[in-house]
Amino acid sequence: MTRPYHHGDLRRTLLAAAAEAITEHGPAALSLRDLARRAGVSHAAPAHHFGDKAGLLTALAAEGFTLLADELDRTRATGGGVLDAGVGYVRFAVAHRAHFAVMFQPELLNRTDPELAAAESRASAALGAAVATLRDADRRGADARIAGLSAWSIVHGFATLWLSGALPGDLGDDPEEAARQVIRPLFAAR
Amino acid sequence: MTRPYHHGDLRRTLLAAAAEAITEHGPAALSLRDLARRAGVSHAAPAHHFGDKAGLLTALAAEGFTLLADELDRTRATGGGVLDAGVGYVRFAVAHRAHFAVMFQPELLNRTDPELAAAESRASAALGAAVATLRDADRRGADARIAGLSAWSIVHGFATLWLSGALPGDLGDDPEEAARQVIRPLFAAR
DNA sequence: AGCAGAACTTGTCAGTGGCAAGTTAGAATG
DNA sequence: CATTCTAACTTGCCACTGACAAGTTCTGCT
Numbered sequence: 386m387t388r389p390y391h392h393g394d395l396r397r398t399l400l401a402a403a404a405e406a407i408t409e410h411g412p413a414a415l416s417l418r419d420l421a422r423r424a425g426v427s428h429a430a431p432a433h434h435f436g437d438k439a440g441l442l443t444a445l446a447a448e449g450f451t452l453l454a455d456e457l458d459r460t461r462a463t464g465g466g467v468l469d470a471g472v473g474y475v476r477f478a479v480a481h482r483a484h485f486a487v488m489f490q491p492e493l494l495n496r497t498d499p500e501l502a503a504a505e506s507r508a509s510a511a512l513g514a515a516v517a518t519l520r521d522a523d524r525r526g527a528d529a530r531i532a533g534l535s536a537w538s539i540v541h542g543f544a545t546l547w548l549s550g551a552l553p554g555d556l557g558d559d560p561e562e563a564a565r566q567v568i569r570p571l572f573a574a575r
Numbered sequence: 576m577t578r579p580y581h582h583g584d585l586r587r588t589l590l591a592a593a594a595e596a597i598t599e600h601g602p603a604a605l606s607l608r609d610l611a612r613r614a615g616v617s618h619a620a621p622a623h624h625f626g627d628k629a630g631l632l633t634a635l636a637a638e639g640f641t642l643l644a645d646e647l648d649r650t651r652a653t654g655g656g657v658l659d660a661g662v663g664y665v666r667f668a669v670a671h672r673a674h675f676a677v678m679f680q681p682e683l684l685n686r687t688d689p690e691l692a693a694a695e696s697r698a699s700a701a702l703g704a705a706v707a708t709l710r711d712a713d714r715r716g717a718d719a720r721i722a723g724l725s726a727w728s729i730v731h732g733f734a735t736l737w738l739s740g741a742l743p744g745d746l747g748d749d750p751e752e753a754a755r756q757v758i759r760p761l762f763a764a765r
Numbered sequence: 766a767g768c769a770g771a772a773c774t775t776g777t778c779a780g781t782g783g784c785a786a787g788t789t790a791g792a793a794t795g
Numbered sequence: 796c797a798t799t800c801t802a803a804c805t806t807g808c809c810a811c812t813g814a815c816a817a818g819t820t821c822t823g824c825t
Contacts, residue, residue: 392803392804395803395804410682411680411682411683412603413602413603413680413682413683414682416780416781416782417781417782417783418780418781418782419781426803426804426805427804427805427806428781428782428805428806429783429784429804429805429806429807430803430804430805432782432783432784433802433803433804434803437782437783438782438783489735489736489739489741490601490603490739491739491740492600492601492603492604493601493603528756531756531757531760532760534733534742534743534746534757535729535757535758535760535761537732537736538728538729538730538732538733538736538757538758539725539728539729539732539761540728540732541732541735541736542727542728542729542730542731542732542733542734542735543724543728543732544732545679545731545732545735546679546727546728546731549679549680549681550681551679552724553720553724556724566721567721567724567725567728568725568728570721570722570725570761571725571729571760571761581771581772581773581820581821581822582772582773585772585773606811606812606813607812607813607814608811608812608813609812616773616774617773617774617775618774618775618812618813619773619774619775619776619814619815620772620773620774622813622814622815623771623772623773624772627813627814628813628814
């Protein structure tokens with residue numbers, strides 16, 4: 386018995402294969418035909434599920450925003466503060482670097498996709514909730530909106546730099562621990 | 576008289592065209608053949624100057640690091656502090672978004688290129704000098720190395736998010752002003 | 766003057782994304 | 796159970812791309 390005509394779970398399989406390929410060689414090197422080969426289907430099969438390459442990457446990005454929201458909700462559910470949320474952001478980026486690599490590159494995505502927009506706003510809400518924690522803990526009158534953007538920036542920047550390998554090697558090889566140290570100065574009252 | 580056989584300034588022309596194309600459509604959509612057409616040369620001409628696509632992007636990244644170092648040196652020369660250096664970082668990213676888009680994507684580059692390494696370390700030194708300013712102003716015992724990474728992270732994160740269009744629209748349309756507000760909390764003694 | 770090498774061209778190949786048209790399987794409906 | 800409808804997939808094709816090989820034209824140096 387060879388492969389059945391219907392794969393049965395092609396969409397998920399392709400997304401997983403894409404994540405793996407991107408993790409190894411970056412989004413630019415991604416080939417739909419290569420994914421199809423890995424999944425054992427014809428070269429045109431991916432188009433059926435995703436329309437085109439941007440469609441596949443958009444689905445991956447949406448999945449990424451959902452995973453990020455999950456991560457942030459989880460740290461909040463376990464009573465973590467902003468600092469923990471920040472570390473969670475970095476943990477997500479490192480654990481799902483393929484998703485992360487695609488989420489903030491609008492040129493690669495279908496910006497109008499409703500699923501992407503939904504996932505994005507879910508993640509945004511989770512981020513907002515984490516920032517609300519900050520506002521409670523530190524009432525010294527700083528604009529909450531700005532404070533949230535500061536937190537997002539430092540965490541996003543650290544994750545990006547870590548993944549790009551630009552950070553100095555003496556930081557060690559534990560991204561979460563390093564992130565905690567680098568992020569802390571933003572929140573520590575001095 | 577038609578075009579001379581020798582273009583005369585092809586290398587620079589190609590880099591400029593590449594920057595323009597990337598600014599408009601991102602690095603993924605870049606085509607060497609399209610650049611060649613825009614420059615009025617044959618499709619194989621770019622390979623002569625850059626070897627391959629990664630070579631061209633590497634040259635662009637190196638140019639970017641040099642421009643960044645210039646920018647940072649400039650703010651330092653005019654007596655700016657860390658905050659100004661941070662704003663300068665953002666100014667560079669926005670003014671040269673194509674360079675910036677390529678500089679931190681190792682998969683697209685020849686990591687072994689000596690010119691790239693040289694430009695990178697020049698920028699790194701300029702960044703270090705800016706951070707040294709911070710250490711003088713704020714001697715409350717924070718690890719200088721960590722403080723530098725915090726500053727780099729927040730600035731890099733802001734620039735990345737701004738360029739990706741992920742930041743909320745109510746921040747206004749002046750990236751430097753917005754950056755100053757978002758970065759300030761890291762440095763302001765509270 | 767002549768020559769070495771740099772700058773560029775022409776030709777070609779395998780690989781890619783996207784489209785159109787066909788085929789198969791499975792699910793719903795009678 | 797037979798029919799039909801549609802989603803899931805295939806085959807075939809085209810224009811385009813990056814890379815390489817081999818040839819041509821120009822420039823600078825001796």
